[in-house]
Amino acid sequence: MEVFGRKIPMSASLIVWAVLWEIVGQLDLVSLIPPLSNVVMRLAEIVPTETFIDALALTARSFAAGTGIAILAGVPIGVLMGRSEIADRLLLPWVNVFVSAPLTALVPIIMALFGFGETTIILTVVLFALWIIILDARAGTRSISNSLVEMAQSYGASYWQAFSKVYVWAALPEILAGIRLGMVRAIKGVIIGQLIVSVVGFGYLFEIYQSNFLMEHLWALLLVLFALAFLIDGVFGYMEKRVEYYAASR
Amino acid sequence: MTATVVHAPGFQRSLGTMVSVRSVSKVYPGGVEALNEISLDFPKGQLTTLLGPSGCGKTTLLKIIAGLLPATSGEVMVDGMRVEGPGPERAFVFQDFALLPWATVLRNVAFGLELRGVPVAERESIAEHYIGQVGLKGFEKHYPHALSGGMRQRVGLARALAVKAEVVLMDEPFSAVDEQTRRKFQEDMLELIKNEQKTFIFVTHSIEEAVYVSNRIILLSRRPSRVMRIIEPDMPRGITPDQIRRHPAYLDAVEMIWQALKQYLD
Numbered sequence: 001m002e003v004f005g006r007k008i009p010m011s012a013s014l015i016v017w018a019v020l021w022e023i024v025g026q027l028d029l030v031s032l033i034p035p036l037s038n039v040v041m042r043l044a045e046i047v048p049t050e051t052f053i054d055a056l057a058l059t060a061r062s063f064a065a066g067t068g069i070a071i072l073a074g075v076p077i078g079v080l081m082g083r084s085e086i087a088d089r090l091l092l093p094w095v096n097v098f099v100s101a102p103l104t105a106l107v108p109i110i111m112a113l114f115g116f117g118e119t120t121i122i123l124t125v126v127l128f129a130l131w132i133i134i135l136d137a138r139a140g141t142r143s144i145s146n147s148l149v150e151m152a153q154s155y156g157a158s159y160w161q162a163f164s165k166v167y168v169w170a171a172l173p174e175i176l177a178g179i180r181l182g183m184v185r186a187i188k189g190v191i192i193g194q195l196i197v198s199v200v201g202f203g204y205l206f207e208i209y210q211s212n213f214l215m216e217h218l219w220a221l222l223l224v225l226f227a228l229a230f231l232i233d234g235v236f237g238y239m240e241k242r243v244e245y246y247a248a249s250r
Numbered sequence: 251m252t253a254t255v256v257h258a259p260g261f262q263r264s265l266g267t268m269v270s271v272r273s274v275s276k277v278y279p280g281g282v283e284a285l286n287e288i289s290l291d292f293p294k295g296q297l298t299t300l301l302g303p304s305g306c307g308k309t310t311l312l313k314i315i316a317g318l319l320p321a322t323s324g325e326v327m328v329d330g331m332r333v334e335g336p337g338p339e340r341a342f343v344f345q346d347f348a349l350l351p352w353a354t355v356l357r358n359v360a361f362g363l364e365l366r367g368v369p370v371a372e373r374e375s376i377a378e379h380y381i382g383q384v385g386l387k388g389f390e391k392h393y394p395h396a397l398s399g400g401m402r403q404r405v406g407l408a409r410a411l412a413v414k415a416e417v418v419l420m421d422e423p424f425s426a427v428d429e430q431t432r433r434k435f436q437e438d439m440l441e442l443i444k445n446e447q448k449t450f451i452f453v454t455h456s457i458e459e460a461v462y463v464s465n466r467i468i469l470l471s472r473r474p475s476r477v478m479r480i481i482e483p484d485m486p487r488g489i490t491p492d493q494i495r496r497h498p499a500y501l502d503a504v505e506m507i508w509q510a511l512k513q514y515l516d
Contacts, residue, residue: 150318151348154336155362155413165365169352243352 034216043220051205058201062118063190066125067183074130074182075175078137079167088138095138099131103189107196116200121193128189129182136178140171173243180236187229268294268449269315269417274324275474276310284310286474287324292417297443297450299460301507302470302478303514308453309345309421311475315451316342316419328417338366341415345422347402349394349409355381356390358405362413373412380408383445385438400431407439411446420452424459436463437491457511461485461503462494469507472514479510 002008018036025035046052081088081095107124114120148170152162168175194203202221209217269292276285284307292298300308313319315326317336326333328340336342341362349358356377357364363373381390384404394402403423410418424432440463443450454460460467461483469478483503485494494500 145346145348147344147346147348148350150313151342151344152365154316154318154340154342155365155409156336156338157365161365166350169350172352 032215034219038216039219039223042216043223046217046220047224055201055205058118058121059190059194062121062125062193062201063186066122066189067129067179067186069122070126070129070133070182070186071179073126074133074178075137075168076163078134078175078178079141079163079171081134081138082141082144082171083167091134092138095131095134098127099135103127104192104196107193111197116197118200120197121190121200124193124196125186125189128192129186132185133175133178133182136174136181137171140174140178141167143174144170173240176236176240176243180233180240183232183236184229187225187232191225266294267291268329269451270327271311271315272325272327274311274314274321274326276307276314276319277322283474285314285321286476288475288477289324290468290477292449292451293466294449295447296465297452297463298466298468299452299454299464300468300470301454301457301460301511302475303472303511304455306470306472307475308455308470311470312419312421312451312453315417316340318342338413339415340417340419341410341413343403343406343410343418343420343423345425347394347399347406347426349402349405351394353393354390355386355392355394355397355405358394359408359412362409366413376412377408380412381405383411383442384408398431400427400435403427403435407442411442415448417449417451420450422453422455424454424456432459433491439463440491457504457507458495461500461507462491467503467507469510481507 021033021036024030025033025038077091081091106127107120110123110127111120114123144167148166149162152166157166191202194201195206197203198207202225205221206218208214209221271288271290271292274285274288275283277283288311300311302308310319314321315328315333317333317340328337331337350361353361356374359381360368360373360377363376368376378390381387384407386401386404386408389397389401394405397405403426407420407423410420424435427435436459452460452463464483467481467483469481470476471478481503484499485497485503486499489497
């Protein structure tokens with residue numbers, strides 16, 4: 001972007017919005033929106049506290065465990081569906097239903113089954129992340145050129161060798177895209193899970209801040225979560241770019 | 251290959267036949283009849299070409315020999331054993347190369363050996379040898395996308411040679427390679443074949459290419475394919491490639507095949 005002949009990075013637009021936020025906040029128009037400067041100061045204040053660190057640790061643990069399970073289950077299932085007509089017929093309707101379903105409605109059921117603890121949060125993350133990972137791994141596997149599949153067969157690859165040495169790598173660009181989308185959904189899952197359970201992690205903090213009308217705290221927390229989501233998305237976007245060079249030559 | 255070969259009952263192995271195709275028919279789901287009762291013998295240590303009008307099922311026949319496609323009826327014997335699927339005594343060279351884009355030339359050439367569990371050091375030294383043989387020395391660490399089409403197919407050929415298969419099946423290996431590169435590649439391949447005592451089965455739709463590289467040419471008719479004629483170009487092999495291309499025997503063979511195939515053009 002160029003303004004008055006000077007190059008300005010895209011992120012400069014963030015500054016514009018930050019300034020606008022500050023002005024609206026200082027004018028004290030809406031009590032829901034405190035000035036950004038206050039939010040940032042509050043952020044520096046609450047981040048080092050033990051409750052925040054604990055909440056972050058629980059969130060990170062549930063997120064890592066949940067996405068880990070979703071990837072370890074989703075990629076093989078997706079590859080299997082991409083290779084096997086029967087598996088595809090059997091599973092695709094379910095995957096399609098779940099990928100677009102309002103999954104939040106299922107969280108109370110998980111909660112009823114697994115209680116108010118970390119297990120429920122982890123399963124919520126899996127529930128949110130799994131389906132898009134499966135769909136993208138499936139799409140990637142279906143786009144593998146037939147001759148690469150025949151090559152693996154004709155040189156005597158076992159099922160496991162074909163999967164681990166050819167299919168996963170050939171479908172890697174789509175698999176990574178699926179994992180990135182899955183992680184974005186997993187962030188939703190980890191927060192929604194905690195909000196519904198509301199006695200652990202950030203869900204607990206949200207509950208306290210909201211019920212006591214601590215708007216600066218609430219916004220500070222939101223900023224942290226938004227930044228984390230953005231960062232994770234960015235890291236995976238970068239990894240995808242690194243494998244793009246062979247996506248075209250498969 | 252194991253030393254003991256189990257022959258099917260009633261099978262009289264004619265000396266010097268490596269691959270034997272017996273009454274093979276192929277009907278694709280949907281009723282397209284690709285091959286109709288094809289019977290052929292491929293002599294050991296020779297290069298036999300399957301030539302025919304496009305869409306005549308020559309690639310189908312090659313894939314049935316490779317064990318990549320099942321025949322609807324009939325059977326294929328390789329060195330006296332019935333083909334039930336791919337086997338270590340056969341290696342395949344693909345039209346579109348089928349290289350792993352994420353692997354170096356070295357790993358691609360060694361890939362067949364990797365799948366067989368050959369230790370790294372051993373398979374890489376074998377691969378290096380064949381990379382040299384196909385003229386790609388110095389490109390071991392390159393990735394396929396950095397190579398030209400001709401060089402990629404040399405990698406494909408090296409991979410097929412590295413597994414030390416007795417039968418090498420080549421599916422239009424030069425069709426995705428540009429004309430000048432192709433001629434040089436054909437010459438190099440003839441040199442390689444002289445040193446390798448293998449049976450080559452080669453599919454092409456180029457008449458000149460077939461006559462230039464083959465000991466034996468099998469002309470297939472249009473679908474459903476039958477064997478129309480078998481031609482053995484009687485070419486003196488001691489002469490240079492340029493002399494071959496002007497040799498009367500070469501020109502006669504090209505002309506004869508052209509006359510035979512012309513009827514299929516509309």
